[in-house]
Amino acid sequence: MKELVEVLAKNLVDFPEQVEVVQTTKDHTIVLELHVAPEDMGKVIGKQGRIAKAIRTVLKAAATKDNIKVILEIIQ
Template identity: 55%
Template sequence: MKELIETIVKPLVDFPEDVRVDASEEDHRIIYRLSVSKSDMGKVIGKQGRVAKAIRTVVYAAGSSMQKKIFLEIVE
């Protein structure tokens, strides 16, 4: 799943080397934390959060076969 998130985000940003995805697993959920360069934050979020919503939709759909709920957080 980390590779999927990186594959989606890296072409969108100016500094792909700064893209990091960290995962933490709890009882019935997996939280992926996406961090990008501060100057690329707007590109990942998009106007009115549309890009972020689209990324989350793809990630949630890819993880729907897992038995755990998946969350994607975009952090600075």
Template identity: 55%
Template sequence: MKELIETIVSALVEYPEEVRVISREEDDKITFILSVNKEDMGKVIGKQGRVAKAIRTVVYAAGSSQHKKIYLEISE
């Protein structure tokens, strides 16, 4: 899942070498924390959050086979 997020986001940003994904796993959920270069933040979020929502949709669909809730947070 981590590789999927990195692949999607790296194609969108100007500084793909600065894309970082950290995962935190708890009992019933997995949280992926995405960080990118400050200049690329707008590209990842998109107008009215449309790009971020699309990334989340793909990640949630890919993780539906796991029996845990998956969250994607975008941090600076």
């Protein structure tokens, strides 16, 4: 899951070297914190949150086959 978010985010932003994903696990839930440069926040979130919603949809589809829950938090 962590690698999937990294690949998606690095292809969206202007500063891919500043993309960092931190993964923590609790019970059957994976929490992913996506850290990007302040200038790239808009590119990762998108208009009205469409890009962020699409990333979350892809994560949930990947997590469904493993029967786990995934939460994505986008942080500056």
